Amino acid sequence: MIQYNIKKKLTSLTLLIGALLMACNDFEELNTDPTRLTDVDAASLLTQVVFDAGTRSRSYGPIGNYIGQYWTNTSLIDQRHRYDFRGSDSDAVYNVIYGILNDVSDLKQRAMAEGLDDYLGAAIVIDTYLTTYLTDVFGPVPFNESIKGDQLNFTPSFDDQELIYRANLDSLEKAYQLLATAPGGNFIRGGDPFYFGDNTKWRKLANSLKLRMLMKIVNVDPSVASQISNLIDQEELISSVDENAAIIYDGRFGLEAANATGTAGSVALGETFADLMHETLDPRRPHMANLGVDVNGEAINVDEEGNPIYLGVPSGEEPDIIRDFNGLAAPYTGLNGQTAPSLLLSHAEVEFYIAEAILKGYASGDLSDAAMHYLAGIRSSCEWWGVDNDEIEAHLAKANVQLSDNVPQALQQIYREEYINFYYQGYDGWLNYRRINAPAFNIGSAMLTTEIMQRMVYPPLLKAVNADNYNRAVQSLDKGDDLLSRGWWSN
Secondary structure: OOOOOOOOOOOOHHHHHHHHHHHOOOHHHHOOOOOOOOOOOHHHHHHHHHHHHHHHHHHHHHHHHHHOOOEEEOOOOOOHHHOOOOOOHHHHHHHHHHHHHHHHHHHHHHHHHHOOHHHHHHHHHHHHHHHHHHHHHHOOEEOOOOOOOOOOOOOOOEEOHHHHHHHHHHHHHHHHHHOOOOOOOOOOOOOOOOOOOOHHHHHHHHHHHHHHHHHHHOOOOHHHHHHHHHHHHHOOOOOOHHHOEEEOOOOHHHOOOOEEOEOOOOEEEEHHHHHHHHHOOOOOHHHHEEOOEOOOOOEOOEOOOOOEOOEOEOOOOOHHHHOOOOOEOEEEOOOEOOEOOEEEEOHHHHHHHHHHHHHOOOOOOOHHHHHHHHHHHHHHHHHHOOOOHHHHHHHHOOOOOOOOOOHHHHHHHHHHHHHHHOOOOHHHHHHHHHHHOOOOOOOOOOOOOOOOOOOOOOOOHHHHHOHHHHHHHHHOOOOOOOOOOOOOOOO
């Protein structure tokens, strides 16, 4: 087992081992964590794991925004847009997720002990979301031997990505069944910051997460196209913006209210993202970033028609190139002026997958069906970002927003909207790029690789504390523990 105890806020495996070994001499006492809560009710645990799956993922969100080319840093100090990562960057993902998984394990045990099928189902959904994220970012990771209650195993074996995906797809089916609507009420003890005890919405989340996974692996296993079709035909997917899997920080459940703010002056929109948004004069731009203006409040940069340009900086370039940009657009840290939610999976994402699946022949329907879902996805994303209805209608009516009747071009439009929709979910935008190789990312002159990165390297500590299993995992990667080693489903 990898024992990262977030209640003690230990952030390294070395500290954990040291604390355990020095605590006492008696073996039984050694295996008892004196600070770990042992009698927490399922409702409190559910709130904790849902909150952490959202809010703690934001702690490494800026890294994803750089990797996904949504942001570029202009300070010449933080150079992660060049893939010049800090030693702690991998830890920030790896340790945080395994820490949350320990609490998920506690929730599972509590739910099973008390016969709370809905809480168990929710725990499995969160577990699947987190472990899928881990393997998408790193490749092989500890899975079968990683979290086993209070059994101590500091040298777990690594499982490959395909095994983890197959197991997680099975787990989502199990969760779906556990989350059946109960006559006596659902989540009767409360504690559900996502859906307030609505099992139907949890089942939709389970299916929508499954759709996300299947759309990745259909590249390497075309046989799952039938599963994609069945999910879409079943019509039990996230179906409105109100069903987004998101945590709203508005004081409920004891969660501290938090408003989106502007980023520091050293952060600007990435050119990849900014240029795509300008193609259609996207009305979401003012809700995502601050326009660069002069002393009179006028846009510094405008196009030939006089439209303001939310100017971005290309990722991975030399400092001298970055210095040449003036009037850059500074991004907001979420929904501007509102409680800043953590979004895990959205209705818009589901609609774009359906449109894409129709055009690729994974699901039944024609071009008009694909267009309906594509436009529904744009509408949902605009609603999420606070665009008013008149602006949405005008945007959807634009000729270059309407879905083309040329399938390859239509797919590129869908890919554009998928990428835009993942704004401030930077890792998801990058993972989707790996799935479809779109949009065209910038390979800057100062990047430390000649290609777009395919994974993050493992945390350095693994080489010291779990060397044998680490080495076996590295040998299974086509380029070793390198940013360019490709994952199982990467296109």
